[in-house]
Amino acid sequence: MTPPTTNTRLHYCCILHSSSLHHRHTQVHMEAVLASVKNDLMNNDTAAAVEKIQRYSKEPNNIPLKIAITGESKSGKSTFVSALRGIKSIGDEDEGAAPTGVVETTSEVTEYLHPNYPNVTLWDLPGIGTTKFPADKYLELVGFEKFDFFIIISADRFRENDVKLAKEIQKMKKKFYFVRSKIDNNIRDEERKKDFSKEGTLRKIRDDSVQGLQKEGFESPQVFLVSSFDSHLYEFSKLQQTLERELPAHKRDALLRVMSNINQEIINKKKEAFQSRIKYYSTLSAAVAAVPVPGLSVNVDLSMMASVVTDYVTGFGLDKQSLEKLAASSGVSYNDLCAVIKSELAKEKITKEFFMKMFISVAGTAALMAAEKVSRRISIIVTAASMGLSFTTTYLTLSYFLNQLADDAQRVFNRALGVNISV
Known part of the structure; x- marks a missing residue:
């Protein structure tokens, strides 16, 4: 195996350092939330404490991520924006799809919110070199500083x-990635030839793109071959994985949540991201359990866990809207996709009352809830036991439902690809 270069080692060190800083920041923030919640409870302000806990459970969905999509006119920017947002843009049938056409359709910097996570925004930028956006003033006019990274x-x-733009972005120490779009068109054009080879065609396109950029001074340009209409083909998945890997730690979860489940690895990474936060929710549950108010912990826990599990359903694309979009893009009917889903959590709106039923259905949790109520009434001496019980109950319950929904996401993914599944 070739040893990593100095730049590669430095890159990995930066990633590890970023993850460490993110963990420390999360821990410090968690302690601040705990202190504030405890203070509210000690002052009998239960409503304020509950509001803070619920706000904390939603914080991962509020981390801003701004992605700029740019390039020359008619390069497929708008279709690519819609693909990243999980919206079909053929003829702009879906409400909110970025408009497409044979002429330049983006004349202004246009912001598109992700339909499920509005904290993630994709910006369809006008073609560089147009009259209103000349190349030499392009970055200034589009407001480059607000974007986390650029896709050219x-x-x-x-x-x-394209080269001028990349070099300007490089000077400003922003990340950028080259994407060769409409690969499906290239493949169709080449299929008519007698000596057609799909692998050979893709290799030729890649070599041509990489060599051209190397001649312009880019030592190791990252080029991804994609089809915005068939995102499970070619390198759309590789692009998503690269973006997730190279983003700062606190931005990765935001990107993971909006990624389409186009391979098993993305489903696994989503699961890991959700799992990593369960200990923080459990710690909050334990903090509330320390306050000797009958019923308080149970009510707070149910509200918090219902909110968290709802995020699991949406993040795995198991909500009705996401399944309908997957049905439209895959050709597999909505009913067939729903048929492989086992968890009731993905089939009903998760209200506090509905979650209570699901919560009790988990083996042993009803007994744990009863034990928690009893232990809180005995005396202050058993507070530590009550806290431990509440932590364990929350941790095991969220982990159980997370595993269920991750498995459902895999079954839906397989069904969309036409894989036979035993339900």
Whole structure:
């Protein structure tokens, strides 16, 4: 195995350092929330404490992530924006799809919110080099500083304006990635030839793109070959994985939540991201359990866990809207996709009352709830036991439902690909 270069080692060190800083920041923030919640409870302000806990459970969905999609006109930017948002843009049938056309359809910097996570925004930027956005003033006019990274798209080869833009972004120490779009068109064109080879065609496109960029001074350009209409093909998945890997730690979860389940690895990473926060929710549960108010912990826990599990359903694409979109794009009916889902949590709106039924159905949790109520009434001496019980109950319950929904996401993914599944 070739030893990593200095730059590679430095890159990995930066990632590890970023993850460590993110963990420390999360821990410090968690302690501040705990202190504030305890203070509210000691002052009998239960409503304020509950509001803070619920707000904390929703915080991962509030981390802003701003992605800029740019390139020359008619390169497929708008279709790519819609693909990242999980919206079909053929003829703009879906409400909210970025408009497409044979002429330049983006004349202004246009913001699109992700339909499930509005904290993630994709910005369809006007084609570089147009009259209103000349190349030499492009970054200034579009407000480059607000974006987390840039994706530069070309439908055939990367041209002078693409190169100029990348070099300016590079000077400003922002991340950028080259995307060769409309690969499906290239494959169809080449299929007519007698000596057609899909692998050979893809290799030729990649080599041409990489070599062209290397001649312009980019030592190791990252180029991804994609089809915005068939995101499970080619390198859409590889692009998503690269973005997730290279983002700062606190931005990764935001990106993971909006990624389509186009392979097993993304489902696993989503599960890992959700799992990593369960200990914090459990710690909050334990803090509330320390306050000797009958019924308080149970009510707070149910509200918090219902909110968290709802996020699991949406994040795994098991909500009705996401399943309908998957049915439209995969050709597998909505009913067939729903048929492989086992968890009732993905089939009903998760109200506090509905979650209570699901909560009790988990083996042993009803007994744990009863024990928690009893232990809190005995005396202050058993407070530590009550806290431990509440932590364990919350941790095991959320983990159980997370595993269920992750398995459902895998079954839906397999069904969408036409894989036979034993329900």
